[in-house]
Amino acid sequence: MEDSLRVASLRKEEIGNLGLAGLRLTLRLCYANFILYLLLYVTGMYINIYITGGVNTVGISDISNMIHMITAILNFVFTFTVMVVGFLYGMRKVAVFSLGAVVCLVIATVGGLVFLETGGGRISGGETLAGGWIMSILFMLALFLSYYATLKVMRAIKVLEVTNRT
Amino acid sequence: MLDSFKSSRATPRTRPLLYLIYLQAISLAVTYVAGTWLAITVQNVSSNLLEVIEHGLASSAFVLLTGVIAFLAALQGHKRVLMYNSALFFVTVITGSTGFALLGNPTDATQIAITNLSMMASVAVGMPITGLSLATLSRSSRGISRDPSIVPFMTYMALGALSLTIVAGAAVASPLYAFAIAAHVGLAALTVALVLGVLVISILEASGGVSNWEPQRVAYSLLGLASVSVAGGDGVIYLTSGGLSYLMVMAEVAVLVYSFLMIGIGAPYRFSSTAGGKR
Numbered sequence: 001m002e003d004s005l006r007v008a009s010l011r012k013e014e015i016g017n018l019g020l021a022g023l024r025l026t027l028r029l030c031y032a033n034f035i036l037y038l039l040l041y042v043t044g045m046y047i048n049i050y051i052t053g054g055v056n057t058v059g060i061s062d063i064s065n066m067i068h069m070i071t072a073i074l075n076f077v078f079t080f081t082v083m084v085v086g087f088l089y090g091m092r093k094v095a096v097f098s099l100g101a102v103v104c105l106v107i108a109t110v111g112g113l114v115f116l117e118t119g120g121g122r123i124s125g126g127e128t129l130a131g132g133w134i135m136s137i138l139f140m141l142a143l144f145l146s147y148y149a150t151l152k153v154m155r156a157i158k159v160l161e162v163t164n165r166t
Numbered sequence: 167m168l169d170s171f172k173s174s175r176a177t178p179r180t181r182p183l184l185y186l187i188y189l190q191a192i193s194l195a196v197t198y199v200a201g202t203w204l205a206i207t208v209q210n211v212s213s214n215l216l217e218v219i220e221h222g223l224a225s226s227a228f229v230l231l232t233g234v235i236a237f238l239a240a241l242q243g244h245k246r247v248l249m250y251n252s253a254l255f256f257v258t259v260i261t262g263s264t265g266f267a268l269l270g271n272p273t274d275a276t277q278i279a280i281t282n283l284s285m286m287a288s289v290a291v292g293m294p295i296t297g298l299s300l301a302t303l304s305r306s307s308r309g310i311s312r313d314p315s316i317v318p319f320m321t322y323m324a325l326g327a328l329s330l331t332i333v334a335g336a337a338v339a340s341p342l343y344a345f346a347i348a349a350h351v352g353l354a355a356l357t358v359a360l361v362l363g364v365l366v367i368s369i370l371e372a373s374g375g376v377s378n379w380e381p382q383r384v385a386y387s388l389l390g391l392a393s394v395s396v397a398g399g400d401g402v403i404y405l406t407s408g409g410l411s412y413l414m415v416m417a418e419v420a421v422l423v424y425s426f427l428m429i430g431i432g433a434p435y436r437f438s439s440t441a442g443g444k445r
Contacts, residue, residue, distance in 0.1 A: 022241045029237060061270020070263050073226075077233035077255075084234050085241070088179055 015156040016091035020165070023157045026085050030150040033078040037143050040075055043068040044139070048132075057121035065116070072112075076105050079142070082149055091156065097149035101142040108138035180307040183238050184432070186231055187303065191296045191428050193228040195421040198289050198332075200224050202417035205282055206410050218269070225265075228292070229258045235299065247302055250295045254288075261288040279340050286336035290329035293424055297325040301431045317367055317383055321431050324360035324390075327353055328423055335416075354398055361391045361423070364430070386430035393422040 018026065047068060051058050058065050079101045086095030111134030118128040200221040204214060236251035261284040268274075268281040301318045305311070331353040337346035365387040397419040404412035 018241065025237075025240060059270050061267045066263055066266050069266060070259060073229065073259055073262070077230055080230055081234050081237045084238070088182055088238070 014091055014093055014152070015159050016086075016089040016094075018085065018089040018091070018156075020157065020160045022085075022089070023153055023160065026082065027150070027153050027157060029078055030082060030146070030153060033075060033082070033146060034150075036071055036075040036078060037139075037146070039071045040068065040139065043071060044136075052121050055121065055123055057119055057124065058116070059120060060116050072105075072109065076102070076109075079105060079146055082146070082153075086149070091152065094149045094152045097145045097152065101145040101149065104138040104142035104145065108135045108142065111135035111138065179238075180242065180303055183235065183242065184300070184303050184307060186235050186238070187296060187300045188428075188432075190228060190231040190235060191300070191425070193224050193231060194289065194292045194296060195424060196224040197221060197228050199417055199421055201285055201289075203414060206413050222265070225258075225262055229255065229262060232258060232292075239299075239303075244302060244306065247299045250298060254291055254295045257291050258288045261285050282336050282339065283333070286333045290333045293329040293332075294322055294325045297322055297428055297431050300428060304432045315367070315371060317364055317371070317387075318431055320360055320364045320367065321387075321427050324357055324364060325424065325427055327357040327360055328394075328420065328427070331357055332420060351401075354394075354401070357423070358391070358394050358398065361387060361394050361427070364427075365391055382433035383430050386426045386433060390423050390426035390430065393419050393426060397423065 016023075043064060047058050047064050051062070051064060060066075060069075079098055083095055083098035083102055086092070086098055111131045114131030115128055115135060118124055118131065121128065200217065204217045204221050207214065207217070232251050232255045236248050236255055239245075239247035239251060264277075264281045264284045268277050271277045301313070301322070305313055331350055334346050334350035334353055338350060340346065365384065368383040368387055397416050400412055400416045400419060403409075404416065
Protein backbone atom coordinates (compact mmCIF):
# COMPACT_ATOMS: atom_id res chain seq x y z
CA MET A 1 0.00 0.00 0.00
CA GLU A 2 2.75 2.36 1.04
CA ASP A 3 4.74 1.45 -2.06
CA SER A 4 1.80 2.10 -4.36
CA LEU A 5 1.26 5.53 -2.74
CA ARG A 6 4.92 6.26 -3.18
CA VAL A 7 4.81 5.25 -6.86
CA ALA A 8 1.68 7.37 -7.39
CA SER A 9 3.31 10.45 -5.83
CA LEU A 10 6.46 9.90 -7.90
CA ARG A 11 4.40 9.81 -11.08
CA LYS A 12 3.17 13.32 -10.31
CA GLU A 13 6.76 14.49 -9.95
CA GLU A 14 7.50 13.93 -13.64
CA ILE A 15 11.05 12.67 -13.20
CA GLY A 16 11.19 11.31 -16.75
CA ASN A 17 13.44 8.45 -17.79
CA LEU A 18 16.72 10.27 -18.23
CA GLY A 19 18.39 9.00 -15.09
CA LEU A 20 20.24 10.93 -12.40
CA ALA A 21 23.50 11.36 -14.30
CA GLY A 22 21.67 12.63 -17.38
CA LEU A 23 19.57 15.03 -15.32
CA ARG A 24 22.70 16.44 -13.67
CA LEU A 25 24.27 17.00 -17.08
CA THR A 26 21.08 18.71 -18.26
CA LEU A 27 21.15 20.93 -15.17
CA ARG A 28 24.72 21.95 -16.05
CA LEU A 29 23.50 22.86 -19.51
CA CYS A 30 20.77 24.99 -17.91
CA TYR A 31 23.38 26.77 -15.75
CA ALA A 32 25.53 27.40 -18.83
CA ASN A 33 22.43 28.78 -20.51
CA PHE A 34 21.91 31.25 -17.66
CA ILE A 35 25.48 32.49 -18.13
CA LEU A 36 24.59 33.04 -21.79
CA TYR A 37 21.41 34.90 -20.82
CA LEU A 38 23.58 37.14 -18.62
CA LEU A 39 26.07 37.74 -21.45
CA LEU A 40 23.22 38.45 -23.82
CA TYR A 41 21.84 41.00 -21.38
CA VAL A 42 25.22 42.64 -20.82
CA THR A 43 26.09 42.89 -24.52
CA GLY A 44 22.56 44.10 -25.33
CA MET A 45 22.73 46.78 -22.64
CA TYR A 46 26.20 47.81 -23.83
CA ILE A 47 24.83 48.36 -27.34
CA ASN A 48 21.77 50.12 -25.92
CA ILE A 49 23.66 52.52 -23.64
CA TYR A 50 27.04 53.10 -25.26
CA ILE A 51 26.29 52.75 -28.98
CA THR A 52 22.67 53.60 -29.71
CA GLY A 53 22.32 55.86 -26.65
CA GLY A 54 22.88 59.01 -28.71
CA VAL A 55 22.51 59.50 -32.43
CA ASN A 56 24.71 56.53 -33.34
CA THR A 57 23.37 53.40 -35.02
CA VAL A 58 24.50 49.79 -34.75
CA GLY A 59 25.20 47.69 -37.85
CA ILE A 60 25.14 43.94 -38.34
CA SER A 61 28.92 43.72 -38.81
CA ASP A 62 29.85 45.76 -35.71
CA ILE A 63 31.92 43.70 -33.30
CA SER A 64 29.60 44.38 -30.35
CA ASN A 65 26.61 43.27 -32.41
CA MET A 66 28.43 40.16 -33.65
CA ILE A 67 29.28 39.13 -30.07
CA HIS A 68 25.63 39.73 -29.12
CA MET A 69 24.43 37.60 -32.06
CA ILE A 70 26.87 34.73 -31.39
CA THR A 71 25.75 34.70 -27.75
CA ALA A 72 22.14 34.65 -28.96
CA ILE A 73 22.89 31.65 -31.24
CA LEU A 74 24.45 29.70 -28.35
CA ASN A 75 21.59 30.67 -26.04
CA PHE A 76 19.03 29.49 -28.58
CA VAL A 77 20.84 26.19 -29.17
CA PHE A 78 21.10 25.46 -25.43
CA THR A 79 17.42 26.29 -24.81
CA PHE A 80 16.36 24.19 -27.79
CA THR A 81 18.50 21.28 -26.54
CA VAL A 82 16.81 21.37 -23.12
CA MET A 83 13.46 21.31 -24.93
CA VAL A 84 14.47 18.26 -27.02
CA VAL A 85 15.70 16.47 -23.88
CA GLY A 86 12.36 17.23 -22.21
CA PHE A 87 10.37 15.80 -25.11
CA LEU A 88 12.58 12.74 -25.65
CA TYR A 89 12.90 11.72 -22.02
CA GLY A 90 9.33 12.24 -20.85
CA MET A 91 9.61 15.53 -18.92
CA ARG A 92 6.58 17.34 -20.26
CA LYS A 93 6.87 20.51 -18.18
CA VAL A 94 10.56 20.96 -18.97
CA ALA A 95 9.71 20.52 -22.66
CA VAL A 96 6.74 22.90 -22.62
CA PHE A 97 8.49 25.68 -20.66
CA SER A 98 11.55 25.38 -22.90
CA LEU A 99 9.33 25.40 -25.99
CA GLY A 100 7.83 28.66 -24.74
CA ALA A 101 11.33 30.06 -24.27
CA VAL A 102 12.33 28.92 -27.78
CA VAL A 103 9.27 30.61 -29.32
CA CYS A 104 10.05 33.82 -27.38
CA LEU A 105 13.66 33.74 -28.58
CA VAL A 106 12.59 33.25 -32.20
CA ILE A 107 10.23 36.26 -32.06
CA ALA A 108 12.84 38.29 -30.15
CA THR A 109 15.37 37.50 -32.91
CA VAL A 110 12.90 38.75 -35.52
CA GLY A 111 12.52 41.90 -33.39
CA GLY A 112 16.30 42.29 -33.36
CA LEU A 113 16.49 41.90 -37.13
CA VAL A 114 13.74 44.54 -37.55
CA PHE A 115 15.80 46.82 -35.28
CA LEU A 116 18.92 46.35 -37.43
CA GLU A 117 17.11 46.46 -40.77
CA THR A 118 15.11 49.63 -40.09
CA GLY A 119 18.07 51.76 -39.08
CA GLY A 120 19.57 50.33 -35.90
CA GLY A 121 19.33 53.50 -33.79
CA ARG A 122 17.02 55.19 -31.30
CA ILE A 123 16.20 58.00 -33.69
CA SER A 124 15.59 55.67 -36.63
CA GLY A 125 11.83 55.62 -36.15
CA GLY A 126 8.91 53.81 -34.57
CA GLU A 127 9.52 50.45 -36.25
CA THR A 128 13.10 50.34 -34.97
CA LEU A 129 11.97 51.10 -31.43
CA ALA A 130 9.16 48.52 -31.68
CA GLY A 131 11.73 45.90 -32.79
CA GLY A 132 13.93 46.80 -29.84
CA TRP A 133 11.06 46.58 -27.35
CA ILE A 134 9.90 43.22 -28.73
CA MET A 135 13.46 41.94 -28.39
CA SER A 136 13.79 43.12 -24.77
CA ILE A 137 10.39 41.97 -23.51
CA LEU A 138 10.58 38.52 -25.08
CA PHE A 139 14.15 38.07 -23.84
CA MET A 140 12.86 38.54 -20.27
CA LEU A 141 9.97 36.14 -20.88
CA ALA A 142 12.34 33.52 -22.32
CA LEU A 143 14.59 33.89 -19.26
CA PHE A 144 11.58 33.40 -16.98
CA LEU A 145 10.45 30.26 -18.83
CA SER A 146 13.96 28.78 -18.89
CA TYR A 147 14.15 29.39 -15.16
CA TYR A 148 10.97 27.33 -14.64
CA ALA A 149 12.30 24.53 -16.84
CA THR A 150 15.50 24.51 -14.76
CA LEU A 151 13.48 24.33 -11.55
CA LYS A 152 11.70 21.24 -12.89
CA VAL A 153 15.03 19.57 -13.69
CA MET A 154 16.30 20.41 -10.19
CA ARG A 155 13.10 19.00 -8.70
CA ALA A 156 13.53 15.73 -10.64
CA ILE A 157 17.11 15.41 -9.38
CA LYS A 158 16.00 15.99 -5.78
CA VAL A 159 13.26 13.37 -6.07
CA LEU A 160 15.68 10.81 -7.52
CA GLU A 161 18.23 11.54 -4.81
CA VAL A 162 15.67 11.26 -2.01
CA THR A 163 14.32 7.98 -3.36
CA ASN A 164 17.86 6.65 -3.98
CA ARG A 165 17.18 5.98 -7.64
CA THR A 166 19.68 6.45 -10.48
CA MET B 167 32.13 11.25 -16.24
CA LEU B 168 30.69 10.05 -19.54
CA ASP B 169 31.40 6.45 -18.57
CA SER B 170 28.92 6.82 -15.74
CA PHE B 171 26.17 7.41 -18.33
CA LYS B 172 26.84 4.06 -19.99
CA SER B 173 26.12 2.25 -16.78
CA SER B 174 23.37 4.50 -15.42
CA ARG B 175 21.36 5.62 -18.42
CA ALA B 176 17.88 4.24 -18.20
CA THR B 177 16.54 4.15 -21.75
CA PRO B 178 19.02 4.90 -24.53
CA ARG B 179 17.25 6.40 -27.54
CA THR B 180 19.60 5.90 -30.43
CA ARG B 181 16.96 5.99 -33.14
CA PRO B 182 15.83 9.63 -32.63
CA LEU B 183 19.50 10.56 -32.63
CA LEU B 184 19.96 8.77 -35.97
CA TYR B 185 17.03 10.70 -37.46
CA LEU B 186 18.56 13.93 -36.16
CA ILE B 187 21.83 13.07 -37.91
CA TYR B 188 19.98 12.54 -41.20
CA LEU B 189 18.33 15.94 -40.69
CA GLN B 190 21.74 17.44 -39.88
CA ALA B 191 23.17 16.01 -43.12
CA ILE B 192 20.21 17.37 -45.12
CA SER B 193 20.61 20.83 -43.58
CA LEU B 194 24.36 20.73 -44.33
CA ALA B 195 23.62 19.86 -47.97
CA VAL B 196 21.02 22.63 -48.29
CA THR B 197 23.36 25.13 -46.59
CA TYR B 198 26.13 24.26 -49.03
CA VAL B 199 23.96 24.46 -52.15
CA ALA B 200 22.24 27.70 -51.03
CA GLY B 201 25.63 29.18 -50.06
CA THR B 202 27.15 28.27 -53.43
CA TRP B 203 24.15 29.76 -55.21
CA LEU B 204 24.56 32.93 -53.17
CA ALA B 205 28.32 33.08 -53.78
CA ILE B 206 28.10 32.78 -57.56
CA THR B 207 25.05 34.99 -58.09
CA VAL B 208 25.46 37.62 -55.39
CA GLN B 209 26.20 41.10 -56.65
CA ASN B 210 24.51 43.04 -53.90
CA VAL B 211 23.38 41.33 -50.71
CA SER B 212 20.28 43.50 -50.31
CA SER B 213 19.01 42.44 -53.74
CA ASN B 214 19.44 38.76 -52.85
CA LEU B 215 17.72 38.92 -49.48
CA LEU B 216 15.61 35.81 -50.08
CA GLU B 217 18.70 33.72 -50.88
CA VAL B 218 20.46 35.14 -47.81
CA ILE B 219 17.49 34.14 -45.64
CA GLU B 220 17.37 30.62 -47.20
CA HIS B 221 21.07 30.10 -46.55
CA GLY B 222 20.75 31.56 -43.04
CA LEU B 223 17.83 29.31 -42.11
CA ALA B 224 19.53 26.16 -43.45
CA SER B 225 22.80 26.96 -41.66
CA SER B 226 20.91 27.79 -38.44
CA ALA B 227 19.18 24.41 -38.63
CA PHE B 228 22.58 22.76 -39.16
CA VAL B 229 24.24 24.41 -36.17
CA LEU B 230 21.18 23.80 -34.00
CA LEU B 231 21.06 20.10 -34.88
CA THR B 232 24.81 19.77 -34.33
CA GLY B 233 24.45 21.19 -30.81
CA VAL B 234 21.46 18.97 -30.00
CA ILE B 235 23.21 15.85 -31.35
CA ALA B 236 26.34 16.61 -29.29
CA PHE B 237 24.32 16.91 -26.08
CA LEU B 238 22.13 13.84 -26.73
CA ALA B 239 25.29 11.86 -27.56
CA ALA B 240 26.69 12.97 -24.18
CA LEU B 241 23.53 11.75 -22.46
CA GLN B 242 23.80 8.37 -24.18
CA GLY B 243 27.54 7.98 -23.56
CA HIS B 244 28.77 8.23 -27.17
CA LYS B 245 32.02 9.99 -26.37
CA ARG B 246 33.39 10.25 -29.93
CA VAL B 247 30.14 11.58 -31.36
CA LEU B 248 30.02 14.14 -28.55
CA MET B 249 33.60 15.34 -29.12
CA TYR B 250 33.40 15.63 -32.89
CA ASN B 251 30.00 17.30 -32.91
CA SER B 252 31.02 19.78 -30.19
CA ALA B 253 34.07 20.71 -32.28
CA LEU B 254 31.89 21.03 -35.38
CA PHE B 255 29.39 23.15 -33.43
CA PHE B 256 32.01 25.69 -32.36
CA VAL B 257 33.70 25.77 -35.77
CA THR B 258 30.31 26.38 -37.42
CA VAL B 259 29.34 29.15 -34.99
CA ILE B 260 32.66 30.95 -35.50
CA THR B 261 32.71 30.56 -39.29
CA GLY B 262 29.02 31.46 -39.46
CA SER B 263 29.78 34.75 -37.75
CA THR B 264 31.95 35.73 -40.73
CA GLY B 265 28.63 35.83 -42.59
CA PHE B 266 27.50 38.72 -40.36
CA ALA B 267 30.69 40.58 -41.27
CA LEU B 268 30.00 39.95 -44.96
CA LEU B 269 26.44 41.26 -44.64
CA GLY B 270 27.91 44.48 -43.26
CA ASN B 271 30.56 44.78 -46.00
CA PRO B 272 29.13 42.96 -49.03
CA THR B 273 31.46 44.55 -51.58
CA ASP B 274 34.76 44.04 -49.73
CA ALA B 275 36.78 41.45 -51.72
CA THR B 276 38.86 40.36 -48.71
CA GLN B 277 35.74 39.86 -46.62
CA ILE B 278 34.13 37.83 -49.43
CA ALA B 279 37.22 35.58 -49.65
CA ILE B 280 37.38 35.11 -45.85
CA THR B 281 33.67 34.27 -45.65
CA ASN B 282 33.81 31.85 -48.61
CA LEU B 283 36.83 29.96 -47.35
CA SER B 284 35.78 29.81 -43.69
CA MET B 285 32.27 28.63 -44.51
CA MET B 286 33.62 26.02 -46.91
CA ALA B 287 36.00 24.89 -44.15
CA SER B 288 32.95 24.41 -41.93
CA VAL B 289 31.26 22.31 -44.63
CA ALA B 290 34.51 20.36 -45.03
CA VAL B 291 34.66 19.56 -41.32
CA GLY B 292 30.94 18.79 -41.28
CA MET B 293 30.88 16.15 -44.01
CA PRO B 294 33.21 13.54 -42.43
CA ILE B 295 31.86 14.24 -38.94
CA THR B 296 28.24 13.62 -39.93
CA GLY B 297 29.40 10.41 -41.64
CA LEU B 298 31.33 9.28 -38.57
CA SER B 299 28.41 10.06 -36.24
CA LEU B 300 26.00 8.18 -38.46
CA ALA B 301 28.27 5.13 -38.71
CA THR B 302 28.90 5.03 -34.95
CA LEU B 303 25.25 5.36 -34.02
CA SER B 304 23.87 3.01 -36.66
CA ARG B 305 26.33 0.37 -35.40
CA SER B 306 25.19 1.07 -31.87
CA SER B 307 21.49 0.79 -32.82
CA ARG B 308 22.22 -2.61 -34.38
CA GLY B 309 24.08 -3.71 -31.27
CA ILE B 310 27.48 -4.01 -33.02
CA SER B 311 30.53 -2.54 -31.30
CA ARG B 312 32.88 -2.76 -34.28
CA ASP B 313 32.11 -3.01 -37.98
CA PRO B 314 33.81 -6.12 -39.49
CA SER B 315 34.08 -4.44 -42.92
CA ILE B 316 36.64 -1.87 -44.07
CA VAL B 317 33.95 -0.18 -46.19
CA PRO B 318 32.81 2.38 -43.55
CA PHE B 319 36.44 3.49 -43.02
CA MET B 320 36.93 3.95 -46.77
CA THR B 321 33.67 5.88 -46.90
CA TYR B 322 34.94 8.32 -44.20
CA MET B 323 38.07 8.75 -46.28
CA ALA B 324 35.94 9.43 -49.37
CA LEU B 325 33.88 12.00 -47.41
CA GLY B 326 37.11 13.64 -46.20
CA ALA B 327 38.52 13.76 -49.74
CA LEU B 328 35.22 15.15 -51.06
CA SER B 329 35.15 17.90 -48.43
CA LEU B 330 38.78 18.86 -49.15
CA THR B 331 37.92 18.94 -52.86
CA ILE B 332 35.17 21.45 -52.03
CA VAL B 333 37.56 23.63 -50.01
CA ALA B 334 40.15 23.56 -52.81
CA GLY B 335 37.37 24.46 -55.25
CA ALA B 336 36.40 27.47 -53.13
CA ALA B 337 40.05 28.58 -53.01
CA VAL B 338 40.14 28.82 -56.82
CA ALA B 339 38.74 32.37 -56.52
CA SER B 340 41.66 33.38 -54.26
CA PRO B 341 45.23 34.40 -55.26
CA LEU B 342 46.22 30.73 -54.79
CA TYR B 343 44.50 29.97 -58.09
CA ALA B 344 47.05 27.59 -59.64
CA PHE B 345 47.65 25.62 -56.46
CA ALA B 346 43.90 25.43 -55.76
CA ILE B 347 43.12 24.08 -59.24
CA ALA B 348 45.82 21.40 -58.95
CA ALA B 349 44.64 20.44 -55.43
CA HIS B 350 40.99 20.43 -56.52
CA VAL B 351 41.62 18.08 -59.46
CA GLY B 352 43.92 15.81 -57.44
CA LEU B 353 41.51 15.54 -54.52
CA ALA B 354 38.58 14.95 -56.88
CA ALA B 355 40.54 12.05 -58.41
CA LEU B 356 41.21 10.71 -54.90
CA THR B 357 37.49 10.92 -54.12
CA VAL B 358 36.66 8.95 -57.28
CA ALA B 359 39.29 6.34 -56.38
CA LEU B 360 37.95 5.93 -52.85
CA VAL B 361 34.31 5.68 -53.94
CA LEU B 362 35.39 3.12 -56.54
CA GLY B 363 37.25 1.30 -53.76
CA VAL B 364 34.10 1.25 -51.62
CA LEU B 365 32.17 -0.24 -54.54
CA VAL B 366 34.80 -2.87 -55.36
CA ILE B 367 35.24 -3.98 -51.75
CA SER B 368 31.48 -4.14 -51.23
CA ILE B 369 31.22 -6.44 -54.27
CA LEU B 370 34.25 -8.53 -53.21
CA GLU B 371 32.71 -9.06 -49.79
CA ALA B 372 29.74 -10.52 -51.62
CA SER B 373 31.71 -12.80 -53.93
CA GLY B 374 33.96 -13.99 -51.11
CA GLY B 375 30.93 -15.20 -49.21
CA VAL B 376 31.70 -12.92 -46.28
CA SER B 377 28.76 -12.76 -43.92
CA ASN B 378 28.64 -8.96 -43.83
CA TRP B 379 27.63 -8.61 -47.49
CA GLU B 380 25.29 -5.64 -47.83
CA PRO B 381 23.59 -5.12 -51.21
CA GLN B 382 22.49 -1.60 -50.16
CA ARG B 383 26.12 -0.55 -49.84
CA VAL B 384 26.86 -1.73 -53.38
CA ALA B 385 23.87 0.16 -54.76
CA TYR B 386 24.64 3.43 -52.98
CA SER B 387 28.37 3.35 -53.72
CA LEU B 388 27.49 2.75 -57.38
CA LEU B 389 25.20 5.79 -57.33
CA GLY B 390 27.94 7.77 -55.54
CA LEU B 391 30.46 6.78 -58.21
CA ALA B 392 28.07 7.82 -60.96
CA SER B 393 27.49 11.21 -59.26
CA VAL B 394 31.17 11.91 -58.67
CA SER B 395 31.88 11.07 -62.32
CA VAL B 396 29.19 13.52 -63.44
CA ALA B 397 30.72 16.18 -61.16
CA GLY B 398 34.13 15.58 -62.76
CA GLY B 399 32.70 15.83 -66.27
CA ASP B 400 30.85 18.98 -65.28
CA GLY B 401 34.13 20.46 -64.01
CA VAL B 402 35.75 19.84 -67.39
CA ILE B 403 32.80 21.53 -69.17
CA TYR B 404 33.09 24.51 -66.78
CA LEU B 405 36.81 24.87 -67.56
CA THR B 406 36.14 24.90 -71.31
CA SER B 407 32.93 26.97 -71.36
CA GLY B 408 33.31 29.14 -68.23
CA GLY B 409 29.54 29.19 -67.56
CA LEU B 410 28.78 29.84 -63.91
CA SER B 411 25.71 27.60 -64.05
CA TYR B 412 28.07 24.63 -64.41
CA LEU B 413 29.58 25.55 -61.04
CA MET B 414 26.13 25.34 -59.52
CA VAL B 415 25.52 21.95 -61.11
CA MET B 416 28.87 20.77 -59.73
CA ALA B 417 27.84 21.83 -56.20
CA GLU B 418 24.50 20.04 -56.54
CA VAL B 419 26.11 16.85 -57.81
CA ALA B 420 28.72 17.02 -55.02
CA VAL B 421 25.82 17.11 -52.56
CA LEU B 422 24.43 13.98 -54.24
CA VAL B 423 27.79 12.23 -53.76
CA TYR B 424 27.72 13.24 -50.09
CA SER B 425 24.13 12.01 -49.73
CA PHE B 426 24.82 8.62 -51.31
CA LEU B 427 27.93 8.11 -49.19
CA MET B 428 25.96 9.04 -46.06
CA ILE B 429 23.11 6.68 -46.93
CA GLY B 430 25.69 3.99 -47.70
CA ILE B 431 27.26 4.47 -44.25
CA GLY B 432 23.87 4.17 -42.56
CA ALA B 433 23.02 1.02 -44.54
CA PRO B 434 21.70 -1.56 -44.07
CA TYR B 435 18.29 -0.43 -42.91
CA ARG B 436 16.32 -2.97 -41.01
CA PHE B 437 13.61 -0.96 -39.39
CA SER B 438 11.73 -4.08 -38.40
CA SER B 439 14.84 -5.53 -36.81
CA THR B 440 14.68 -6.27 -33.13
CA ALA B 441 18.47 -5.93 -32.79
CA GLY B 442 18.04 -2.31 -31.85
CA GLY B 443 14.68 -2.91 -30.28
CA LYS B 444 12.88 0.17 -29.06
CA ARG B 445 15.98 2.29 -28.80
